[in-house]
Amino acid sequence: MEIESVKLVYFSPTGTTKAVVQGIANGINPDITELIDITRPDARKQPLQISENELLVIGVPVYMGRVPALLNEWLNAIQAHNTPTVCVVVYGNRVYDNALLELKNTVTKCGCTPIACAAYIGEHSFSNSETPTAEGRPDKYDLNHAEAFGQKIHEKLQSVSSISRVSDVNVPGNYPYGGVTELWTVDFIAVSDECSQCGTCAEACPVGAVDAENSRMIDIEKCITCCACIKSCPQNARSMKPGLVKEASVRLHTLYSQRKEPEFFI
Structure with missing residues (x-):
């Protein structure tokens, strides 16, 4: 199937999710690419409208094993129509739990058709010079992996005549999602x-x-x-x-120092 353009959507306070999504786009190598940064509050006031002739690549960070709750309203307002979609979550080397499944299910309800999904690693928000966790990630290897993933997405799109011929993508996770979506209210x-x-x-x-x-x-x-x-x-x-956040940064540094690798499902 032919894709007229690619929309890259990302929520990326520290730039890690943006880097991954752009790496994937490099592999897809579309003629027309539109970047939609929904990190700032004003950018989330306008709902996304997208057609079946476009490819949506959407990336979000993982917060406590879930899609960030502050994105729920914007995500649920997406207006799509059988739009081929790539779902991406980026986590800080701990676990991504049910976030990828949650993102996939959310956009599906809005008219998207997930054709590929992936989980990548980015430097943890709490990482710092004293207690680094996934420092410098996504690194060169991660971005090469993302580009190769993008190439596979391109090949998948070229192999089918229409979106109706794309099979469902199975991703890890459990529903109900569980976990705590409320973030800490803390002066840190x-x-x-x-x-x-x-x-x-x-x-x-x-x-x-x-x-x-x-x-x-x-x-x-x-x-x-x-x-x-x-x-x-x-x-x-x-x-x-x-306090709480600094103590959490120490735990993450201590318990999740072993490097985890990206995963994709296509």
């Missing part, structure tokens, strides 16, 4: 005197939790502990306070 970010109030952290925050006028002010009710503000700070003025 320390801001040092090196902060110049440049506003980079406020711009990086995917939920508008950092005050644009005073970046020391953080709305902990909005914060999703993605640590984008910490990782994006050009002065390295932001760090984790002692």
Whole structure:
């Protein structure tokens, strides 16, 4: 079947999911590619409309083994019509649990037809220089894997005459999904005197939790502990306070140091 264009959709506070999705697109090598970054709040106000002549590649990070709850409203509002879709989740070297199945089921209800799914590893949000977890990932090997996956997607599309001839893709996971989708409400970010109030952290925050006028002010009710503000700070003025998040970063570093590899289902 012929695809007119590819839409790359990603929620990627620290850039790892974006890198994976773009790696997959390199393998598909479409004539026309549209990037749709739904990381910022304003970008999630407009629902996605897509046809059966386009390919949707959608990538999200895994939060506590699930699709991030703040994306549910936007994902459920997708307007598709037998649209071939690639579902991708990116996790921090722990587990992706039911997130891939959840993403697949969600977009299917919106008119998408999943033709391939994958789980990749990205540096964990809580990873830092003291307690790194999946540091530097996706790395060169991961992105080569993503490109090879994209090539397989291209071959699959070329091998069928229409979307109706594509068989269902089985992915790991259990329904009901279980787990806890509520994130911690915790004051965990320390801001040092090196902060110049440049506003980079406020711009990086995917939920508008950092005050644009005073970046020391953080709305902990909005914060999703993605640590984008910490990782994006050009002065390295932001760090984790002692407490729940820092303790979790130590556990992740200790328990999940062994490298995990990407998986795809096609």
